[in-house]
Amino acid sequence: MTREAAAWTFVAPALAALGLFFALPVAAALVLSFTDFDIYALADLGNLRFVGLDNYLTLLRTPLFWKALGNTTEFVVLGVPLSIALSLGAALLVNARAARFRAFFRTVYFAPVVTTLVAVALIWRYLFHAQYGLIDWGLGLLGIAPIDWLGDPDWAMPAIVLFAVWKNFGYNMIILLAGLQTIPDELYEAARIDGAGALAQLRHVTLPALAPVLLVVSILTMAGYFQLFAEPYVMTQGGPVQSTTSILYLMVDQGFKFWNLGQASAIAFVLFAILFVLTLAQFALVRRWSRA
């Protein structure tokens, strides 16, 4: 056996699995999104018709699609900056010279990341309970009137954002912590000699040095947050009045509740297109940033 042939025996199983169970389905999804694949086609493929762009045009005319897109955008726009801000804050705290028990706090902050989403979403559903919830009780101690977090269309998505931030901030904290540890002490030393206080050091030393890591983190977080699904599934079932129905929630409903698999594939591709464009835009931003 030549070395080339041997090398192929090492990669072939993985490539075959990825091809059969990822690449092929992705290509098929694109084709499906141009068909009226529904429960009748599921029973007999003879009922399948190509409908061109109909699924996409139908989506554009469906108010619930725009609602889901708006809800998902709200989740991303509120959640990503809040998440990254808390991750950065936690990383700065753990990295601070005065910090004690660093390893302990790092582990504590990271623990929610490894938890099972469905289980912790259940916990938070009760924490947000308008009558028996710990959160409203805590707010009550501060003199704030109770909020019907998950029952009020205006508060349901912010509540899910708070939960998601709690669940996820530890992940980016670890990455930012690694970034912080690569900043040379001399930079801070020089800034101090120039008379920079803590805030000025953060602005002129820490943040510029972290910029590339922050951008990578924001791309990954944004992509993750656009895929919102299990949180509303467990906490609100997409409600109240569809205020937490996300793009993916709509896809699962269309696909596996109503069996409109063609329509659902179109939704999946819209999500993909949005992520693709936003990722390219952020890469372009990185490039401009690093050139400047």
Next chain:
Amino acid sequence: MRRAVAVNALLALLGVATLVPLAWMASVSLMAPGEAAHTPPPLWPAHATVANYAALFGQLDMARYLANSLTLAILATLLSLGFNVTAGYAFAKLEFRGRDRLFRLLIAALVIPAQVAMIPLFLLCKELALVNSFVGVLVPNLATVFGIFLVRQYALSIPTEMLEAARVDGAGEWRIFLSIVLPALTPILITLAIFAFVTSWSDFLWPLIILNDADKQTLPVALANLSREHVQDIELMMAGAVVTLVPVLLLFLALQRFYIGGLLAGSVKG
């Protein structure tokens, strides 16, 4: 001095905020049915009881879901090791035509969200009679780009001279892989194993779609279903959450060095 106090106070405050939901879960899971539904919410059980756990494992078949999740997570871990490790090593250290282009293609594929593949994957599983089977649950995660990437980054540090020396001595490629490469890769194998285990354990959408029978369900799917039927039973649901979370939290605490180290290898060095 004042600054040191502020830093440590904030650290502790954030620590409390992070742990309160988990501590509350554990406390409520030990309360008598109905006890948590009071204003103000009780923080401790008046008389701690394991009645909720007894109900979960007695009437609600929790042991079966736990066994299903464990079986699937262990199989997913073994399969992930089997498929990703050889590929990751080959992309790092073996030469074959189109290797670097192929690798770039894999990385580019990371922008495609997994859910795009889900509907055709369901139809494929239906064709192959894999709907409602454990094999159906396992197929999407046999090989993953992330797993291949993780192993490749680590395998790059294996000295090529060591492999060449073995080749000069007449060892075949698989023999070299088993006796030299695998031992050198041990830390990243542990990392990959934890990632695969936790991913499988937490996976929700795909098992929800592909498994129909109640007795085949995984813990997260069963828990989500139970929570719709038992909305009022806060104590029971929190016991279910404890059962779901304890295995992964213990695994994380035992092996966190590998988990966090692997996360850095997979994200920053790239």
